[in-house]
Amino acid sequence: MTESPFDLDDATAYGRWxxxxxxxxxxxxxxxxxxxxxxxxxSADERGKLLERCATVNMAVYAGRTGGDPDKEIPRRLGLQxxxxxxxxxxxxxxxxxxxxxxRGAEERGERREYIPYTxxxxxxHTDGYxxxxxxxxxxxxxxxxxSAVTGGDNQxxxxxxxxxxxxxxxxxxxxxxxxxDAMTIPPRMDEDGIARxxxxxxxxxxxxxxxxxxxxxxxTRSIEWKDAAATKAAVAALERILATPTPWTLHGRLxxxxxxxxxxxxxxxxxxxxxxDRRRLLYRARYYERISAKPL
Numbered sequence: 001m002t003e004s005p006f007d008l009d010d011a012t013a014y015g016r017w018x019x020x021x022x023x024x025x026x027x028x029x030x031x032x033x034x035x036x037x038x039x040x041x042x043s044a045d046e047r048g049k050l051l052e053r054c055a056t057v058n059m060a061v062y063a064g065r066t067g068g069d070p071d072k073e074i075p076r077r078l079g080l081q082x083x084x085x086x087x088x089x090x091x092x093x094x095x096x097x098x099x100x101x102x103x104r105g106a107e108e109r110g111e112r113r114e115y116i117p118y119t120x121x122x123x124x125x126h127t128d129g130y131x132x133x134x135x136x137x138x139x140x141x142x143x144x145x146x147x148s149a150v151t152g153g154d155n156q157x158x159x160x161x162x163x164x165x166x167x168x169x170x171x172x173x174x175x176x177x178x179x180x181x182d183a184m185t186i187p188p189r190m191d192e193d194g195i196a197r198x199x200x201x202x203x204x205x206x207x208x209x210x211x212x213x214x215x216x217x218x219x220x221t222r223s224i225e226w227k228d229a230a231a232t233k234a235a236v237a238a239l240e241r242i243l244a245t246p247t248p249w250t251l252h253g254r255l256x257x258x259x260x261x262x263x264x265x266x267x268x269x270x271x272x273x274x275x276x277x278d279r280r281r282l283l284y285r286a287r288y289y290e291r292i293s294a295k296p297l
Contacts, residue, residue: 006164006207008172018165024056025162029253032057036064039078039144039260040071047081050262054082054292058159059263061253068146068257072098075144075260075284082262083293084140087286088129101283103275117285120149122272124219125243127160127265128287131186131200137214140288141265145255149281152273157251158243160215160267164205166242167235174235178204183232184216185225204239212291215267219243243267255283264291 003010005017026032034049036042039062042050053060066074075098079085087097101117116123129138167174177183185201206214218224219240226236246252255261261268275281 002211004207004211006205006211006213008168008176014168021161021165025159025249026057026251027248029061029157029251032059032251033061033063036062038066039064039074040066042078042081050082051292051294054262054264058161059157059261059266061255062260062262064258064260066258070146070282072096072284075142075286078144078260078262079140079142079286079288082140083295084142084286084288084290086289088132088136088138088289097286099285101285102281104280104282120152120273120275120281123270125156125158125267125269126218126220127215127267128285129265130184130216130218133200134202137208137216137289138265138287139208139212139214139291140263142260142262142284142286142288143255144260144284144286145257146282146284147280148254148256149273150276150279152271153281154252154254154271155261156246156269157253157261157263158247158249158267160217160265161213162247162249163215163239163242163267164213166247167238170238171235173231174238175205177227177229177231177235178239179206180227180232183227185227187223187225212264214265217267219269262292 003013005014007013032053034046034053036046050060050062064074076096089097103118103120127138128141129136132138164175181203182201183203185199188199202216204215204217206216208214217239226232273281
């Protein structure tokens with residue numbers, strides 16, 4: 001049987017992996033920033049640096065030279081070059097599967113206004129697609145900034161594998177509880193016709209077929225149900241406590257025009273922001289079923 005650092009009964013494999021992980025973990029946002037020319041056409045060196053960062057710490061922030069160019073081919077082509085091609089299209093995305101995150105867009109398309117990503121409100125810690133069924137698991141995420149807000153709109157980032165380490169080191173039973181198949185349930189979404197999306201139970205931590213750790217989480221207190229068990233409640237409280245206080249590996253920054261985040265769906269949040277008439281925040285969000293890999297389409 002192949003050793004796995006995520007096997008709670010294999011302390012040796014976990015110890016080796018943990019040591020490597022902590023040795024390479026970034027402590028400043030600058031540690032994951034990669035300078036690019038045009039993200040639509042990466043050089044071999046640029047692509048290699050992005051892949052290396054994502055393979056090691058599950059994320060990279062790129063600083064490209066496209067500035068405020070609103071071309072949606074920027075995130076689409078970048079994703080393809082990083083091995084991500086299966087976009088998660090859903091009822092709030094555009095027809096191309098890429099979502100423009102903007103308050104203005106929400107105002108123009110009234111059905112989005114009640115969803116926090118399309119507002120100027122802060123967003124708590126989460127991984128993307130936590131309400132998706134298993135066959136639509138979001139493993140890769142790309143955010144591209146066309147225009148930043150006047151103030152705010154900052155992000156905190158934390159590699160989900162580091163959150164796993166902090167929880168497991170405190171108490172392995174926390175991991176065991178959050179790996180239960182019914183640990184976290186998203187209630188059904190209703191519309192005028194009835195149930196638009198069925199309730200979606202699932203674990204917080206799981207390991208995919210290739211041996212990679214996946215995290216499904218939201219710090220929201222509405223539209224979420226945790227398993228009614230003492231072990232689950234203790235684990236959730238511990239995770240909330242860990243995320244409430246910046247760790248040595250919690251990164252903080254703000255995407256400016258031409259910048260973006262590519263990641264294996266790490267933990268992230270967003271502060272609230274303010275806009276002006278001539279400066280409206282716009283980010284493109286692309287969610288993928290693949291992790292970032294060296295195998296482009």
